[in-house]
Amino acid sequence: MKVLKGTCGVSGVAHGKALRIMDTQHSFVRNVIKPEEVNSEIKRFHEAVSKISHELKNIEDELSVAAGKEKAAIITAQYLIASDPEIVQEIEKTIQRKLINAEAAVSEVFEKQAALVGSFPDEYLAARSIDFRDVADRLLRSLSHSDQNNVLIDESSIILAHDLSPSQTAGFNPECVKGIVLSGGGLTSHTVILARSLGIPVVLAVGEELDTVINGQMICMDAEKGVIYIDPDRQVIADLKQKRNAIEIEKDEARKTSYKPTKTADGEPVEVYANIGSVKDAEKAGKAGADGIGLFRTENLFYDSSKPPSEEEQFDAYKRVLKIFVGKEVLIRTLDIGGDKHLPYIEMKNEQNPFLGVRGIRFSFKYPQLLKTQIRALYRASVYGKLGVIFPMISLLEEFEKIKVLASEVQKELSLDGIAYDPDMALGVMIETPGAAITADRLAQVCSFFSLGTNDLLQYALAVDRLNDEVSYLYQPECTALARLIATTVDAAKSAGISVGICGEIAGDPRMVPLLLGLGLRKLSVAAPQVSIIKKTIREVTIDEAFSVAKASLMSSR
Amino acid sequence: MQKKWIKLKNSACLHARPAVKLVQASNVYDSDIFLSLEYGGARANAKSMTSILSLGAAQITELLIETDGSDEVEALDAVIDVLYSL
Numbered sequence: 217m218k219v220l221k222g223t224c225g226v227s228g229v230a231h232g233k234a235l236r237i238m239d240t241q242h243s244f245v246r247n248v249i250k251p252e253e254v255n256s257e258i259k260r261f262h263e264a265v266s267k268i269s270h271e272l273k274n275i276e277d278e279l280s281v282a283a284g285k286e287k288a289a290i291i292t293a294q295y296l297i298a299s300d301p302e303i304v305q306e307i308e309k310t311i312q313r314k315l316i317n318a319e320a321a322v323s324e325v326f327e328k329q330a331a332l333v334g335s336f337p338d339e340y341l342a343a344r345s346i347d348f349r350d351v352a353d354r355l356l357r358s359l360s361h362s363d364q365n366n367v368l369i370d371e372s373s374i375i376l377a378h379d380l381s382p383s384q385t386a387g388f389n390p391e392c393v394k395g396i397v398l399s400g401g402g403l404t405s406h407t408v409i410l411a412r413s414l415g416i417p418v419v420l421a422v423g424e425e426l427d428t429v430i431n432g433q434m435i436c437m438d439a440e441k442g443v444i445y446i447d448p449d450r451q452v453i454a455d456l457k458q459k460r461n462a463i464e465i466e467k468d469e470a471r472k473t474s475y476k477p478t479k480t481a482d483g484e485p486v487e488v489y490a491n492i493g494s495v496k497d498a499e500k501a502g503k504a505g506a507d508g509i510g511l512f513r514t515e516n517l518f519y520d521s522s523k524p525p526s527e528e529e530q531f532d533a534y535k536r537v538l539k540i541f542v543g544k545e546v547l548i549r550t551l552d553i554g555g556d557k558h559l560p561y562i563e564m565k566n567e568q569n570p571f572l573g574v575r576g577i578r579f580s581f582k583y584p585q586l587l588k589t590q591i592r593a594l595y596r597a598s599v600y601g602k603l604g605v606i607f608p609m610i611s612l613l614e615e616f617e618k619i620k621v622l623a624s625e626v627q628k629e630l631s632l633d634g635i636a637y638d639p640d641m642a643l644g645v646m647i648e649t650p651g652a653a654i655t656a657d658r659l660a661q662v663c664s665f666f667s668l669g670t671n672d673l674l675q676y677a678l679a680v681d682r683l684n685d686e687v688s689y690l691y692q693p694e695c696t697a698l699a700r701l702i703a704t705t706v707d708a709a710k711s712a713g714i715s716v717g718i719c720g721e722i723a724g725d726p727r728m729v730p731l732l733l734g735l736g737l738r739k740l741s742v743a744a745p746q747v748s749i750i751k752k753t754i755r756e757v758t759i760d761e762a763f764s765v766a767k768a769s770l771m772s773s774r
Numbered sequence: 775m776q777k778k779w780i781k782l783k784n785s786a787c788l789h790a791r792p793a794v795k796l797v798q799a800s801n802v803y804d805s806d807i808f809l810s811l812e813y814g815g816a817r818a819n820a821k822s823m824t825s826i827l828s829l830g831a832a833q834i835t836e837l838l839i840e841t842d843g844s845d846e847v848e849a850l851d852a853v854i855d856v857l858y859s860l
Contacts, residue, residue: 293793296797300823301819302824302825332828333828340787562784
């Protein structure tokens with residue numbers, strides 16, 4: 217037995233036979249052809265195009281079902297590139313004019329395109345050069361008939377490769393592809409995102425030693441630990457089988473016990489709330505056993521039509537969520553526009569740094585009528601339950617003072633109109649700028665609760681654009697900086713006697729639970745599907761363990 | 775031949791997803807459909823993914839749409855709809 221170590225891409229346990237997949241960079245022979253061979257070469261090219269178009273279409277259909285249309289769009293784009301009339305024509309011309317084989321023409325034309333697109337200053341556009349190279353690669357494989365992608369995978373296999381393209385990964389059938397091991401590979405790649413949505417465990421960055429594994433060798437992988445075992449002995453196989461069964465049972469049990477109140481192993485009560493974006497989500501969250509709503513993102517109400525939703529429409533949506541979560545806390549965030557989010561009916565200036573620009577509450581102050589209508593709808597809904605309102609992107613205390621003035625104006629108007637509202641509706645601050653976290657002690661004097669928005673807090677604390685592939689490796693939720701900002705916020709809330717919760721992505725990661733509990737959080741808000749597993753994780757941790765994890769993190773060298 | 779110069783309310787970036795929407799909408803029509811970022815500038819074939827991505831259109835606020843063919847009026851409307859919805 218041999219053991220190799222890498223890092224976890226997607227956690228899980230798997231075993232199967234090693235199956236090596238060629239690197240995405242394909243080698244081919246550049247041949248000069250005779251004029252009379254032009255037609256047969258073009259025909260060969262057309263066959264390859266129709267074959268891979270068909271393949272990509274199939275992958276797109278499967279992926280739409282497995283992971284949703286949004287994620288499948290990566291493949292749709294590639295399908296449209298492969299069947300693009302302009303590029304087909306240019307390759308035909310290149311074969312004809314330069315008298316070269318289809319492989320050479322494909323490589324030349326696609327490389328030119330990839331280089332052109334890759335040279336654009338806009339990084340989202342430039343990233344599309346990957347799609348051209350990916351399609352070219354698929355065409356080259358199809359032309360040379362060494363069609364690695366379509367190796368019939370009909371038994372439990374563990375795929376080994378240096379790196380995989382998104383289209384290769386998306387093409388895997390999780391029934392047969394049990395796991396993926398890469399010698400290279402970065403965490404941010406689409407490959408990991410796609411594998412996660414397909415439920416395939418991934419181990420990354422194993423290094424060149426992976427090349428020593430031979431096709432057909434038995435492999436076991438424990439992705440959580442980032443370990444793979446080649447020709448594992450019986451003990452390892454038995455252990456991992458047990459672990460896999462345990463994971464399955466855990467999922468089952470978690471679902472069953474999700475409705476019960478959650479306490480840590482030593483009896484400390486913790487609440488698990490859900491993050492939602494619509495009334496429909498609220499129903500799902502209720503079924504998943506959420507103890508409340510920690511974040512209702514209201515943007516969806518504003519995206520749909522050509523004008524903002526009326527007070528009545530908003531009131532109706534908020535009321536319905538409160539009625540689903542009757543007697544439980546529901547925290548609704550006011551419109552959070554700007555950064556990468558826009559409204560179709562409001563013209564916004566181009567900003568050099570949209571994430572440092574007119575975002576969240578800054579946008580709302582720019583369009584006070586939108587904010588006022590929303591606050592009015594919220595006050596009207598407040599009589600139907602335990603409602604709190606979260607204001608996003610607060611960076612200075614004076615911004616919150618301004619909100620309070622606006623809120624009391626709305627209250628006065630409602631009183632004059634004779635409409636019922638709860639004057640004690642909680643007004644809270646989303647702690648998502650380092651400024652707000654550092655001055656949390658002062659904010660705690662004026663607001664009723666905090667909600668930690670750690671996705672942005674981390675991005676601003678480390679000055680890392682989390683959408684930028686080049687630097688996203690720095691986006692590390694377990695870093696000391698974030699732990700300290702959370703600790704500062706939680707301590708400030710506790711001294712002032714106000715409540716504090718967390719609604720960022722990290723709250724939904726079971727591995728982060730001990731740290732968050734250790735930092736003093738007792739209210740975690742996660743996506744509905746994560747509720748049961750997070751509750752399960754909480755039940756297995758003791759506060760002592762959590763404290764030592766937090767203590768180590770606050771002092772660690774990361 | 776139909777021509778229309780349109781202004782977008784928000785700036786749009788024609789990267790993968792928006793380009794997919796444009797190509798899929800354009801492919802429904804028989805007419806030729808072209809986009810350009812300025813009068814007399816490079817014209818992109820709206821039925822070609824490559825052509826649209828090659829415009830390098832990040833943060834566009836205005837563009838020219840030209841349609842030519844039997845269903846040019848409907849095609850123009852459809853493309854405008856897609857661009858407004860980006």
